[in-house]
Amino acid sequence: MFSKSDRFVVIDRNVLVSAILKWDSNPGRIMEKVFLGEIIPVFNHAILNEYHEVLSHPKFHLPPDIPTHIITGIVDKGILVEADKLIVDMPDPDDIMFFEVTMEARKDHDTFLVTGNLKHFPQKPFIVTPRQMLDILNL
Numbered sequence: 574m575f576s577k578s579d580r581f582v583v584i585d586r587n588v589l590v591s592a593i594l595k596w597d598s599n600p601g602r603i604m605e606k607v608f609l610g611e612i613i614p615v616f617n618h619a620i621l622n623e624y625h626e627v628l629s630h631p632k633f634h635l636p637p638d639i640p641t642h643i644i645t646g647i648v649d650k651g652i653l654v655e656a657d658k659l660i661v662d663m664p665d666p667d668d669i670m671f672f673e674v675t676m677e678a679r680k681d682h683d684t685f686l687v688t689g690n691l692k693h694f695p696q697k698p699f700i701v702t703p704r705q706m707l708d709i710l711n712l
Contacts, residue, residue, distance in 0.1 A: 580612045612710065
């Protein structure tokens with residue numbers, strides 16, 4: 574189903590929100606590549622719930638069907654992974670699920686965690702900003 578050349582990404586919530594707020598941006602380009610099938614999103618149920626919760630927040634003024642439509646697109650293009658719990662000391666405990674899914678997916682595929690908050694995660698070469706991911710994709 575997947576080839577060696579496929580690129581797998583775990584998308585932090587801040588990248589998704591930034592893409593929705595400004596489509597013509599590096600986060601927007603990342604999400605465009607997801608929806609075009611150029612990169613494969615990896616997620617678990619907790620991440621999908623987080624996406625829905627953040628996109629449904631009243632401050633974004635999105636019509637109610639938009640979060641569902643976006644998440645359905647991600648699910649249709651991606652891979653559901655059930656990740657093991659990890660004991661990791663991170664500044665924001667809510668970010669651990671993104672790291673757990675990344676580490677689980679990396680057991681089978683070269684997977685990147687794409688975030689706008691590098692300081693919230695351990696320093697690893699596979700934890701990158703949207704700009705860095707775009708550079709990797711253009712290699």
